[in-house]
Amino acid sequence: MTRHKCSSSRTVGGLEPGLETFAGFFERWLQEQERDLQDLIRVAKSDSESTQSVAELVNRVMGHYSNYYRVKSESSKHNACEMLTPAWRSHLEDAFLWIGGWRPSMAFHLLYSKSGLQLEAGLTELLAGLSTGDLGDLSARQLARVDELHRHTVREEKELTEKMAAHQETVADSSMVQLSHVVTELMHGGDSGNGTESVDQRVNSALVSKEEGLEQILGKADDLRLKTLKKVVDILSPIQAVHFLIAAAELHLRVHEWGRKKDAQAKESTKPTKIC
Amino acid sequence: MAEICCGVVSDGESAAAAGGCETNSSRAARRRRVEIRGFKFVTAAMASGSSESAETKRQRMEISSLSRECDKAVERLVISDCERENSSGVEDDKDKEITLYQSPILSVKSLGLSSTTSLLNIQAFNVVPKFGVASVCGRRRDMEDAVAVHPSFIRPENDADSEFHYFAVYDGHGCSHVAMRCRDRLHELVKEEVLSKEASLEWKLAMWRSFDRMDKEVIAWNEGVVGNCRCELRTPECDAVGSTAVVAIVTPQKIIVANCGDSRAVLCRNGKAVPLSADHKPDRPDELNRIQEAGGRVIYWDGPRVLGVLAMSRAIGDNYLKPYVSCEPEVTVTDRTAEDDCLILASDGLWDVVSNDTACGVAKMCLRGKMRVAPPTTAPVEVDGVAEGAADKACSDASMLLTKLALARHSTDNVSVVVIDLRRKKNVN
Numbered sequence: 001m002t003r004h005k006c007s008s009s010r011t012v013g014g015l016e017p018g019l020e021t022f023a024g025f026f027e028r029w030l031q032e033q034e035r036d037l038q039d040l041i042r043v044a045k046s047d048s049e050s051t052q053s054v055a056e057l058v059n060r061v062m063g064h065y066s067n068y069y070r071v072k073s074e075s076s077k078h079n080a081c082e083m084l085t086p087a088w089r090s091h092l093e094d095a096f097l098w099i100g101g102w103r104p105s106m107a108f109h110l111l112y113s114k115s116g117l118q119l120e121a122g123l124t125e126l127l128a129g130l131s132t133g134d135l136g137d138l139s140a141r142q143l144a145r146v147d148e149l150h151r152h153t154v155r156e157e158k159e160l161t162e163k164m165a166a167h168q169e170t171v172a173d174s175s176m177v178q179l180s181h182v183v184t185e186l187m188h189g190g191d192s193g194n195g196t197e198s199v200d201q202r203v204n205s206a207l208v209s210k211e212e213g214l215e216q217i218l219g220k221a222d223d224l225r226l227k228t229l230k231k232v233v234d235i236l237s238p239i240q241a242v243h244f245l246i247a248a249a250e251l252h253l254r255v256h257e258w259g260r261k262k263d264a265q266a267k268e269s270t271k272p273t274k275i276c
Numbered sequence: 277m278a279e280i281c282c283g284v285v286s287d288g289e290s291a292a293a294a295g296g297c298e299t300n301s302s303r304a305a306r307r308r309r310v311e312i313r314g315f316k317f318v319t320a321a322m323a324s325g326s327s328e329s330a331e332t333k334r335q336r337m338e339i340s341s342l343s344r345e346c347d348k349a350v351e352r353l354v355i356s357d358c359e360r361e362n363s364s365g366v367e368d369d370k371d372k373e374i375t376l377y378q379s380p381i382l383s384v385k386s387l388g389l390s391s392t393t394s395l396l397n398i399q400a401f402n403v404v405p406k407f408g409v410a411s412v413c414g415r416r417r418d419m420e421d422a423v424a425v426h427p428s429f430i431r432p433e434n435d436a437d438s439e440f441h442y443f444a445v446y447d448g449h450g451c452s453h454v455a456m457r458c459r460d461r462l463h464e465l466v467k468e469e470v471l472s473k474e475a476s477l478e479w480k481l482a483m484w485r486s487f488d489r490m491d492k493e494v495i496a497w498n499e500g501v502v503g504n505c506r507c508e509l510r511t512p513e514c515d516a517v518g519s520t521a522v523v524a525i526v527t528p529q530k531i532i533v534a535n536c537g538d539s540r541a542v543l544c545r546n547g548k549a550v551p552l553s554a555d556h557k558p559d560r561p562d563e564l565n566r567i568q569e570a571g572g573r574v575i576y577w578d579g580p581r582v583l584g585v586l587a588m589s590r591a592i593g594d595n596y597l598k599p600y601v602s603c604e605p606e607v608t609v610t611d612r613t614a615e616d617d618c619l620i621l622a623s624d625g626l627w628d629v630v631s632n633d634t635a636c637g638v639a640k641m642c643l644r645g646k647m648r649v650a651p652p653t654t655a656p657v658e659v660d661g662v663a664e665g666a667a668d669k670a671c672s673d674a675s676m677l678l679t680k681l682a683l684a685r686h687s688t689d690n691v692s693v694v695v696i697d698l699r700r701k702k703n704v705n
Contacts, residue, residue, distance in 0.1 A: 109415055116684030140410070140676035147412040154417050 022075040023088040029068050036061045037249040044242050054238040061245050069226045073219055080215035090259025099164055099221035104157050104228040108150040114247040134243045145235045153228050160221055167213045179203055404428055405441060405526055408671030410679040411692040420448035421623050421690040422459035429463055430470055441526045445539050445692050447623040450517035454494050454593040458519050465489050480607040483534035491603035494593045518593030522553055522621050529612055534605035536590045539623045542632045544640055546615040549632035552608050556590040558582050563589040572600030616698040618643060625689035626682045635678055639695050642674035671695045
């Protein structure tokens with residue numbers, strides 16, 4: 001585990017110097033998540049790990065998530081639009097994105113699904129007098145806290161959705177409509193000299209303000225994602241958190257792969273028509 | 277299967293009783309012992325039960341595991357006064373939503389009434405029944421369930437020993453505000469109706485009148501709604517909001533259940549599930565008749581629905597579906613017996629995925645389990661300044677476990693469960 005700690009913190013620190021794209025970083029992040037997943041699985045299967053070392057692993061994995069969102073936030077400053085329509089994601093993932101990432105309330109469905117599966121699957125251990133030591137063990141107090149967090153998260157998610165809606169509607173605000181009209185007139189009038197420069201400036205500044213709005217909303221959405229993840233993990237015991245993080249990584253990595261595969265197949269099937 | 281499993285636990289119980297007063301230190305050992313028995317029992321049953329269906333076995337295993345689960349849940353629940361403060365708005369109210377309650381009998385206990393002698397001598401039916409509540413949003417995006425618990429909501433004069441206790445589950449649809457109004461008001465209306473007819477109390481009439489008044493209040497309130505709840509976004513359709521209501525009034529002698537909609541009350545008596553209410557579904561033959569006679573239709577659109585809209589045939593609110601959707605409750609009055617274990621009230625989030633029998637089995641196991649772990653002679657445990665009685669915790673565990681089971685079985689709805697302990701306190705001497 002220590003070996004992994006060193007290697008992973010070396011490989012995925014942030015964007016590598018020399019203008020690495022976020023897409024490149026994302027690929028390395030996937031590899032890191034896969035390594036984390038292996039560590040988590042090993043700890044989940046081992047019964048000799050001390051609570052402290054389990055907690056350390058959870059902290060390390062959470063640190064990786066924090067780092068991911070730090071780099072993502074850095075990148076959004078340069079290009080929020082690109083971050084909202086991530087080319088490094090498959091179409092399948094794309095279709096399920098909420099403001100450039102996973103929907104925060106999904107964390108609770110993930111927890112309920114995994115917890116439910118472990119409640120039913122842990123029967124043999126339970127019958128043998130062993131503790132399931134996983135999410136099947138969720139206590140009443142934990143479930144109450146999860147429920148409270150769930151409602152809070154859904155509320156925040158709805159507020160952000162509304163914010164995004166309001167911002168999207170500004171694409172048709174007066175200045176944009178006026179600008180698009182002015183530019184069209186200029187094109188049709190064949191007037192390529194007079195006033196074009198100032199119009200270009202106006203267009204630029206209009207688009208910059210739109211992008212700034214997007215960057216702000218994306219930042220809030222990513223904050224909510226990371227906050228939700230942290231709060232769920234805080235409610236759980238270290239070993240429960242391990243199981244939760246395993247489920248999260250498995251779902252993320254596998255859905256990404258399935259999506260990639262689907263995209264590759266779709267590309268394959270369209271090839272002949274392109275040749276013709 | 278529940279009875280057989282309980283038999284195993286009972287063995288543990290009698291062994292404990294034979295051993296006399298038990299200390300905390302021996303509890304863990306005893307728990308292990310009982311677990312091992314449970315294990316052996318199931319193994320034996322599985323080995324010999326070649327003629328049994330897989331389903332029966334599965335259920336038995338489930339119950340056994342759940343009893344283990346009960347033992348393990350030792351964390352304190354969120355404890356709150358069940359009486360809610362008045363709050364300004366529905367949305368506001370949601371913030372304060374409390375998901376778990378425990379019986380206020382806790383405070384009584386801390387006053388010293390739980391001393392061994394008083395517990396042993398009090399006529400069991402005359403004390404506030406112990407209860408537990410769990411209510412979660414689950415896999416829904418909105419919480420539309422509400423729970424009301426009002427122990428001793430009616431104290432007949434000159435007769436302190438015959439208090440009435442109020443328990444209810446409301447499952448809203450369209451928005452949460454009708455369910456919230458029911459939670460805040462229905463027990464008051466029931467109280468008024470009961471007190472006004474004290475001399476010649478006719479339960480059916482009193483409940484019918486209470487529900488009718490509640491319905492009228494909700495409709496009047498809808499018309500002047502100024503709240504900021506979700507349905508405000510589509511104001512003209514505020515009429516399309518309603519709620520189920522299953523109300524149980526527990527008196528020293530009787531259990532009165534009034535039901536409107538598809539929430540349900542189930543009595544666990546002698547290990548068997550006895551439903552005290554019948555769900556109002558549009559395809560129930562008598563309901564279908566009633567709807568058609570009133571000029572309405574039941575259309576199958578993702579299941580049978582009144583006018584193709586509402587998947588239940590009775591509800592409070594839903595003004596635009598009147599009179600096809602009625603607010604008239606069906607009322608059952610049941611005499612309490614010594615064989616009653618507990619009463620379970622729950623929204624369809626539970627009943628859609630957990631059968632009456634399974635629910636009773638789980639609840640009974642939890643109640644039995646706790647009696648075993650902490651006999652009445654044990655002093656209440658002090659946690660964060662609140663004296664916690666073992667049996668109350670058992671009820672809360674039972675309600676929470678049923679909730680977890682519903683979530684595990686992919687319930688997609690809000691889940692609300694109230695478990696009320698109806699057992700007589702036996703003289704342990």
